[in-house]
Amino acid sequence: MIYEVCIIGGGLAGSEAALWLAGQGVAVRLVEQKPLHRSPAHQQDGFAELVCSNSLKAERLDSAAGLLKAEMRLLGSSLLPVADACRVAAGGALAVDREAFSAGVGALLEAHPLITIEHRQADAIPDDGLTLVATGPLTDGPLAGAIEALAGGGTLSFYDAAAPIVTAASLDMDRVFAASRYDRGDADYLNCPFDKAGYEAFHAALLEAEIAPLHDFDRPLTVYEGCMPVEVMARRGADTLRYGPMRPVGLRDPRTGHRPWANVQLRRENAEGTLYNLVGFQTNLKFGEQQRVFGMIPGLVHAEFARYGVMHRNTFLDSPKLLVDGFALKARPDVFFAGQITGFEGYMESAACGLLAARALLARLAGSVYTPPPPKTMCGALSRYVTAENADFQPMGANMGLLPPLAQPEKNKRERYRKLAERGLAAMQDWISEEV
Numbered sequence: 001m002i003y004e005v006c007i008i009g010g011g012l013a014g015s016e017a018a019l020w021l022a023g024q025g026v027a028v029r030l031v032e033q034k035p036l037h038r039s040p041a042h043q044q045d046g047f048a049e050l051v052c053s054n055s056l057k058a059e060r061l062d063s064a065a066g067l068l069k070a071e072m073r074l075l076g077s078s079l080l081p082v083a084d085a086c087r088v089a090a091g092g093a094l095a096v097d098r099e100a101f102s103a104g105v106g107a108l109l110e111a112h113p114l115i116t117i118e119h120r121q122a123d124a125i126p127d128d129g130l131t132l133v134a135t136g137p138l139t140d141g142p143l144a145g146a147i148e149a150l151a152g153g154g155t156l157s158f159y160d161a162a163a164p165i166v167t168a169a170s171l172d173m174d175r176v177f178a179a180s181r182y183d184r185g186d187a188d189y190l191n192c193p194f195d196k197a198g199y200e201a202f203h204a205a206l207l208e209a210e211i212a213p214l215h216d217f218d219r220p221l222t223v224y225e226g227c228m229p230v231e232v233m234a235r236r237g238a239d240t241l242r243y244g245p246m247r248p249v250g251l252r253d254p255r256t257g258h259r260p261w262a263n264v265q266l267r268r269e270n271a272e273g274t275l276y277n278l279v280g281f282q283t284n285l286k287f288g289e290q291q292r293v294f295g296m297i298p299g300l301v302h303a304e305f306a307r308y309g310v311m312h313r314n315t316f317l318d319s320p321k322l323l324v325d326g327f328a329l330k331a332r333p334d335v336f337f338a339g340q341i342t343g344f345e346g347y348m349e350s351a352a353c354g355l356l357a358a359r360a361l362l363a364r365l366a367g368s369v370y371t372p373p374p375p376k377t378m379c380g381a382l383s384r385y386v387t388a389e390n391a392d393f394q395p396m397g398a399n400m401g402l403l404p405p406l407a408q409p410e411k412n413k414r415e416r417y418r419k420l421a422e423r424g425l426a427a428m429q430d431w432i433s434e435e436v
């Protein structure tokens with residue numbers, strides 16, 4: 001018997017999922033709106049378009065992006081061999097000729113006897129059979145409405161308003177203290193206390209910091225009113241931040257015995273406590289500027305950014321509330337999601353999500369249970385991130401801070417990353433061999 005699946009969206013996630021499923025003998029109907037309709041960011045007519053940079057990031061195994069790609073090769077990625085074939089020189093990164101890459105992926109899709117391509121804009125989710133929605137960060141129009149109707153109002157976001165996230169291992173713990181305001185809770189926050197001079201220098205640096213240019217379709221809408229960028233707040237007055245996200249009320253710095261002049265709170269981002277976000281620090285500053293200016297926050301001088309703050313157009317589900325392991329909707333288990341719309345952020349992350357969702361779909365078709373890869377793998381860590389409880393869920397790309405710490409702590413960063421990567425790759429190999 002030939003199983004059939006409908007995939008909506010032939011971007012990074014949809015193409016990778018379609019090729020993997022077809023390779024397993026599953027018939028795929030792939031619905032892609034191009035060339036009839038294009039989002040404001042898509043410029044080409046082909047499949048798997050890289051809308052911005054042509055880099056698929058680092059290849060070194062001892063990097064988050066390198067580990068992710070190594071895992072994807074084990075999982076049977078079809079996109080990475082195409083990328084290898086059309087790579088362009090880019091130091092240690094895998095960068096590609098974007099047109100050749102898209103053409104190469106398109107050729108594989110079009111040549112596969114089990115893949116039928118329909119060029120049309122899907123405006124609804126089919127009622128029958130299994131569907132994989134992979135319409136990306138610029139999904140909108142009737143389909144977005146249909147997704148929201150299935151998922152529930154308020155569960156689909158259209159803009160990122162994300163504060164930076166830093167790794168716990170990179171914080172200077174001698175400069176920060178754990179406490180909740182007015183000692184409520186369990187000292188849940190890490191606090192970075194400023195004195196007056198430090199705050200004034202920070203405020204001045206924030207006023208002068210360079211802001212990232214925005215596309216027309218990224219221009220802030222009213223949705224940003226409730227989460228104003230810190231640099232905009234800083235321009236409203238010298239003390240605005242001290243009455244906003246940097247308010248020191250209810251806190252006492254144990255080193256001075258006094259209330260700080262201003263304070264930045266860091267909140268746990270994951271259950272393991274390996275990542276912390278800067279509370280209320282949504283920002284549009286250029287990434288280098290975030291490192292420079294936020295590095296002035298006490299305790300953050302050597303901060304490693306697991307993700308920078310961003311504010312741009314980005315359609316994504318409140319996945320922790322809506323999805324089960326395997327990326328199916330709790331409310332409609334026949335509807336799966338893959339790619340950036342789930343919160344896997346980035347080209348390769350989206351493609352990896354396509355591979356994982358394809359495996360989950362195949363498990364469903366075969367009547368078996370899908371178990372995600374272990375959290376020691378980058379794919380497993382990202383899967384867990386998008387399904388673990390999170391009151392302020394924002395998309396996340398691959399980063400070493402997502403992985404559980406090593407049993408034996410390792411201070412040297414390069415060496416730590418190498419050990420984490422080797423552990424992850426071994427765990428992925430075991431997971432794949434147990435799966436068959």
Ligand SMILES: Cc1cc2nc3c(=O)[nH]c(=O)nc-3n(C[C@H](O)[C@H](O)[C@H](O)COP(=O)(O)OP(=O)(O)OC[C@H]3O[C@@H](n4cnc5c(N)ncnc54)[C@H](O)[C@@H]3O)c2cc1C
Pocket residue numbers: 008009010011012013014031032033034037038039041042047048049050051052053054120121122123134135136137138139140143313338339340341345346347348350351
């Ligand atoms: C402006 C912008 C720049 C980005 N730059 C980078 C970057 O430099 N590096 C990086 O790693 N990540 C970047 N990203 C993030 C993200 O990794 C990419 O957007 C990635 O392409 C997401 O993959 P995807 O498969 O989820 O979606 P996409 O690759 O966008 O694929 C979605 C596909 O679905 C189709 N589609 C949409 N709606 C419908 C519909 N109703 N019916 C039928 N087809 C439909 C689209 O035409 C498209 O082909 C960027 C995102 C944006 C928006």
